[in-house]
Amino acid sequence: MSLPLVVNGTQRRHLGDANEPLLWVLRDKLGLVSTKYGCGIGACGACTVHVDGEAQRACSVPVGSLRGKRVTTLEGLAWAGPGLHPVQQAWTELNVPQCGYCQAGQMMSAAALLRRHPRPSDAQVDEAMRGNLCRCGTYARIRAAVHRAAQILEGA
Structure with missing residues (x-):
């Protein structure tokens, strides 16, 4: 399956299982390693990212549920332009x-x-x-x- 994703403002494609957790797509397929694996059940917060601006646990979000949504990781948190958020x-x-x-x-x-x-x-x-x-x-x-x-x- 080819699934379009917008991650840190960049259009990406996920070629794989729509039920795969966002965490693994971010880390293993896109190389965005700030998002950490902690518990795998959404209880510890180490994998928190933004989905359309709201905090979500990436280990509990199936990548297939993100069609038309924007994902932001710590790598993409900085303001548009130089400097830190x-x-x-x-x-x-x-x-x-x-x-x-x-x-x-x-x-x-x-x-x-x-x-x-x-x-x-x-x-x-x-x-x-x-x-x-x-x-x-x-x-x-x-x-x-x-x-x-x-x-x-x-x-x-």
């Missing part, structure tokens, strides 16, 4: 990652949150990030980075 900039400024394995998913969830709530409360951050697990326990730095990204978005 405010979330990426905040993560770097605050030195958020420890081991770093979960951080792409964390950043994708944070970016989706900030699109909906440009000035989120701590409760909104906690709710949005709840499904993203960090084995290193960098949750306080993650929350601080989400708030810093909001400041960057406001121009502060």
Whole structure:
């Protein structure tokens, strides 16, 4: 089967099973390795990407369900033009990652949150990030980075 996909703004074709998880297409076929395999059941958040701007777990999304939708990975998160997305900039400024394995998913969830709530409360951050697990326990730095990204978005 030939399935058209738009990934990070580029038209692609998936030649294979429509039931294949998006995660494997991104990593194994398109070479976009920021999206990590964590649990395989959508519970840990390491594979979080955006589908039409909303955070989704790539391990649980069959590629065949994406016809006409836009997929964005961490590699495509940066603004159109040079430089980092405010979330990426905040993560770097605050030195958020420890081991770093979960951080792409964390950043994708944070970016989706900030699109909906440009000035989120701590409760909104906690709710949005709840499904993203960090084995290193960098949750306080993650929350601080989400708030810093909001400041960057406001121009502060």
